[in-house]
Amino acid sequence: MSGGEGSAAPSVLVEDRAAVRVITLNRPEVRNAIDLPLRHALAEALEAADSDARVRAIVLTGAGGAFCSGGDISTMRRAPRHETTPRAQAAQRVIRAIWHTPKPVVAAVEGPAFGAGAALALACDRVVTSVEATFATTFTGVGLAGDMGVFASLPARIGPARARQMLMLGSRVGGAEAERIGLADRAVAPGTALQAALEDAGRLAAGPPLALGVIKQMLSGEPRHPLAVLDLEIRNQTMLWDTDDFAEGVAAFAEKRRPEFGRPPAGHR
Structure with a gap:
């Protein structure tokens, strides 16, 4: 996959484990914050998994003990709409790829899932989280409201009233509470989210x-x-x-x- 700016390492890693494709966000030095190259690489990886008949389920995770800390603020600046629209569309391309593929997509969450990272996890069909992970819709911290499908996925999981408070206040939700309120589907011991997600994805891959x-x-x-x-x-x-x-x-x-x-x-x- 394509690498991030100024880095020789690929920004997205792809590995097949039997019929399950593991797609890993690979910018651990910034807790897998999403810049524009990562958006394109992630969309390409998801679309490739969708078109590969050997793949029956997809696991989405992050490198270095973090899922995704959100959009890479260091790459953001004030800009007119005609300049920022392609960036926003690149983010939505990722979510469309998750939602449009008929294949189950499972998120394996360790560490932070903030802002766009939370939206990315919630776009998946199943969310497996470490009890020590943290979810937060932190868009308002930089004066934004949210994107990447969060206005559909978040209220669908926890209801519109609780979603409104989480989006407006940017409050944090730990992994154990996330499972309790339906933000996540399964909470597991720290460091085991990927293995648990692979187990679940294996069951889904064996399904019709x-x-x-x-x-x-x-x-x-x-x-x-x-x-x-x-x-x-x-x-x-x-x-x-x-x-x-x-x-x-x-x-x-x-x-x-x-x-x-x-x-x-x-x-x-």
């Missing part, structure tokens, strides 16, 4: 990929009228009924074995 993609699609976007949901459920469920994954699931149930999704069912191999 088409069905998991439908679940992501159905739970994304604007709230739908209940009757519209019923129509979408029929369309998606009948599509899945005529897939190899469904045939494999039924065959595995009858044969009292674990299904092997993502492959042609027995008799069609």
Whole structure:
């Protein structure tokens, strides 16, 4: 992947562990703060994982004991809208890549997840956090409101009232409390977030990929009228009924074995 400015080291590391791709923010000297090169490299890594048929799940984490300390303020300055729009769009490209891929994305959070780092983690389908990690939407500290999908992901997880207070006050939430209030899905011992996230991603990678993609699609976007949901459920469920994954699931149930999704069912191999 491409490296950050003034650094020979790549700003994003990519590693495959079986069907799970691990994408690591790699600017530990600034606690993985996001500058413009990192935004582009991260989006490229996520898009590449989406297009690689060998990848069934993605884990997003940070190097050096930190997830992400937010946007790199040292690279920011006052500028007119026409200059800052490409920078903001580059950040949104990352979130679109997470939301648009049908593959499950799991965040493994150690240390700080501040500002854009918190938004990045919350954009994922599952958040695994160290009990000693810290989440904070610190955008107001530099006079900003927030981006990278935080106005969708944060209230979806903790409700609009609590999200409003967290965004306005920039209050910090520890890993254990994050699990308690739904900001994170699993809290684990310090230093074990990546391993726990890999375990969870492995379970997701073994799941039926088409069905998991439908679940992501159905739970994304604007709230739908209940009757519209019923129509979408029929369309998606009948599509899945005529897939190899469904045939494999039924065959595995009858044969009292674990299904092997993502492959042609027995008799069609």
